[in-house]
Amino acid sequence: MPSRSDGERTCHVSVMPDEVTQWLIEASPETIIDGTYGGGGHSRLLLDQLPVGRGRVIGLDRDPSVALRVESETHDPRLTVFVASYEQTPKALAQFDLAHADAMVLDLGLSSDQLADRERGFSFTQNGPLDLRFDPENGVPASRWLASHDEKQIADAIYQYGEERFSRRIARAIVARQRERNPVDTVDDLVEICRRCVPRSRNHDIHPATRTFQALRIAVNDELGILERTLAAAPGWLSPGGRIAIISFHSLEDRIVKHAFRDDDRWEILTKKPLRPSESEVANNSRSRSAKMRVAARRA
Ligand SMILES: C[S@@+](CC[C@H](N)C(=O)[O-])C[C@H]1O[C@@H](n2cnc3c(N)ncnc32)[C@H](O)[C@@H]1O
The missing domain is CATH 1.10.150.170 (Putative methyltransferase TM0872, insert domain)
Structure with missing residues (x-):
């Protein structure tokens, strides 16, 4: 199979798309952080659900080829993507003179583009x-x-x-x-x-x-270190009532998310048990089969 070159279209299929949009849009966010932009699937779905011409999505991804792809595409003017770890969310917010986001999604692991x-x-x-x-x-x-x-x-x-x-x-x-x-x-x-x-x-x-x-x-x-540090700091990055949705793909990640939500009073857990993809999603996208999504809100 040929190596993927920069600027090619994404081949990544977003996991749990309906669940991500439903849980985050319910909180009527203005500013959304997509901390793992990847192929941009979640960002696009979230932008589609925001009121016309309102709000913004700030995408972050550590992979520089993601930003090259975004540059080569025409995209919604409400979207800005930075090459940075999601740990750098406060710096990305500061570019817009913002201290807080209203929603954040982390879809952990690697994308199908990287795998290919x-x-x-x-x-x-x-x-x-x-x-x-x-x-x-x-x-x-x-x-x-x-x-x-x-x-x-x-x-x-x-x-x-x-x-x-x-x-x-x-x-x-x-x-x-x-x-x-x-x-x-x-x-x-x-x-x-x-x-x-x-x-x-x-x-x-x-x-x-x-x-x-x-x-x-x-x-x-340093995937687990970054996740732990982010979860410890993220309540300070969200506005009161702001939501975070995290999709993990193995038990080590899910355990960190579960414990961070449970052990920190600043979080209100919105999903007692992790949400799983539907049978039809798993049938259409085998990558989703091990996904678990947890959602929490920053207490007011
Ligand atoms: C599963 S993909 C995300 C797919 C995306 N949600 C979509 O719907 O297209 C995960 C992405 O997270 C990125 N990533 C991994 N660790 C990261 C980190 N600490 N900060 C920012 N991006 C990271 C990877 O480079 C990869 O592009």
Whole structure:
């Protein structure tokens, strides 16, 4: 499959579109933060639901190729997109002389556009450099991360962020290969190690490299750290009654969201149990099958 070039249209299908718009628009927001702009699907749906000519959506994404795509498209003048982490929301608001937003959505993880780009290393079914960064212009690629951590640190990360039972075996194989001056530089290098170290699951439903790639992606992008810090600060970024909707795709993220909402009195939990995509959404968009959405409001 050819590498995606900048400016191409998005191939990402937004997850839980009706739920995101319903829960956020109900609070009649003027200013909405789309903290994970991606293909812009949620932003477009939210703009469609705002009163004509009113309100604004501020999009943020760490991936510079997202901004290039936005520049190449004609888009609603009420939309502005910044290349920045959602942790930088106050700075984005300050560009509009605002201290607060009225609604915020975070749709965590990676987009189908990123998955389809073999230069990014996100998909273990296509060989390419083992990078795994959302922002390839900052930080270190996963190959360098592996070269600069010891066996225990690698094993701990794969266990903690991937919940991979065979983490020690995988870390040992990575380090053994590196010792032979044969670094783990490509997607195929790491997939080959995972295939050797992880027995096939009984029903073959999960690829042996799935958990390890998830773990490395979380580690190189500090995904959980950013989410935790954001949840601790976000009540201060929202106006009273302002809402936040967070879609997560694995239990580590969902646990952080659940606990942050539960343990901070500034949040009013609006969804006691996480919302799940409908059966028809899952049938049409298999990426949505593990999605869980939680919504909270900043107490007045
Ligand atoms: C699942 S996609 C979002 C798709 C989007 N909601 C849509 O409907 O098109 C997740 C996006 O979040 C971005 N991302 C990941 N971590 C981020 C962070 N800390 N700050 C901003 N964007 C981030 C990724 O680069 C990716 O483009």
